[in-house]
Amino acid sequence: MEQIAIFFIVTAVVLLAAYAYQQNVYQQNVYQQKSLAKQGNIPDCVKWVADVLDKGKRLTLLCGQAPGVVLQSNEELLGVFPRVTLLEPRAVRTRHGVYGGPSIRIAKGISFHFGGYSGSSESHDELRSIDEGSLVLTSQRLTFIGQGRTFSVALEKIVSMEGYDDRLELNRQGKEKVERFEFSDSTKMTYPCDGAELSVRISRHVVKLLIAQAIRNRLNPLSTLPSTDGPKVERNFMGIPRTV
Numbered sequence: 001m002e003q004i005a006i007f008f009i010v011t012a013v014v015l016l017a018a019y020a021y022q023q024n025v026y027q028q029n030v031y032q033q034k035s036l037a038k039q040g041n042i043p044d045c046v047k048w049v050a051d052v053l054d055k056g057k058r059l060t061l062l063c064g065q066a067p068g069v070v071l072q073s074n075e076e077l078l079g080v081f082p083r084v085t086l087l088e089p090r091a092v093r094t095r096h097g098v099y100g101g102p103s104i105r106i107a108k109g110i111s112f113h114f115g116g117y118s119g120s121s122e123s124h125d126e127l128r129s130i131d132e133g134s135l136v137l138t139s140q141r142l143t144f145i146g147q148g149r150t151f152s153v154a155l156e157k158i159v160s161m162e163g164y165d166d167r168l169e170l171n172r173q174g175k176e177k178v179e180r181f182e183f184s185d186s187t188k189m190t191y192p193c194d195g196a197e198l199s200v201r202i203s204r205h206v207v208k209l210l211i212a213q214a215i216r217n218r219l220n221p222l223s224t225l226p227s228t229d230g231p232k233v234e235r236n237f238m239g240i241p242r243t244v
Contacts, residue, residue: 038196038197038198038199039198039199039200040190040191040193040198040199040200041200042200042201042203042205044191044193044198045189045191045198045200045203045206046203046205046206046209048191048192048193049191049206049209049210050209053209053210053213058076058078059078059210059213060077060078060079061078061079061080061081061189061202061206061210062077062079062080063079063080063081063082063187063188063189063202064080064081064082064083064134064187065080065082066080066134066136067133067134067136067145068145069136069138069143069145071138072140074139075138075139075140075141076138076139077136077137077138078137078138078139078210078214079135079136079137079207079210080134080135080136080137081134081135081136081137081183081187081202081207082133082134082184082187083132083134083183083184083186083187084132084133084134084135084144084181084182084183084184085129085131085132085181085182085184086129086130086131086132086133086144086146086149086179086180086181087127087128087129087130087167087179087180087181087182088127088128088130088177088178088179088180089125089126089127089128089177089178090125090126090127090128127180130146130149131144131146131147131148131149132146132147133145133146133147133149133150134146135181135207137207137210137211137214138214139155139214139217139218140154140155140218141153141154141155142155142158142170142211144181153170153172155211155214155215155218155219156215156218156219157172157173157174158170158171158172158211158215159171159172159173161208161211161212162208163203163204163205163207163208164204167180167181167182167183167204168180168181168183168204168207168208169181183201183202183204183207185201186201187201187202188200188201188202189201189202189206
């Protein structure tokens, strides 16, 4: 009788463990399906941002906490983007040379060279990671706050911008070298779609649109008002204005 009781107890424990495991797998699958359902895509997100800005609405994207930024009078916080890598071109010198005489091999990897040596060197730029930190956009300036370097750029000092899939390039007055900012894939933003909030990694095109809008509002405060005159701005599939 005791052996039979032990058998039934062990069987019940095994069945309960198997049932609990199946329920856990089921819950994980449901969670993954819900997570996938909430994932958006970058082209739709960029189009939504462009439409909002075209209507003259103020858009704020806070993807993290602003690290110690003191706002000035009438200055508004528009965007915070953490885990941004600052890259700048650095000159790298490469030397090339050849021996003019014969060479005698003594052992594996060891040779004696006779004759003259003629060499030349050339310099070229390579992108180097300078620092990592947060990029903060306000209505008056663009600020990078890194672990070793911090600087601010007045919006009116920005000459041009280029948004690529992997980085944002910035040209500003008073600096010859282009500054490049790489955004982490783990930095997310949300946008509405059909009554739901969809999540997508932050796009460099979105940041470019946000900065460009801030520059226009800085140079012309009346541009914050929605415009009803003039032709509608044509944009490509990424929501970027088409150049004529």
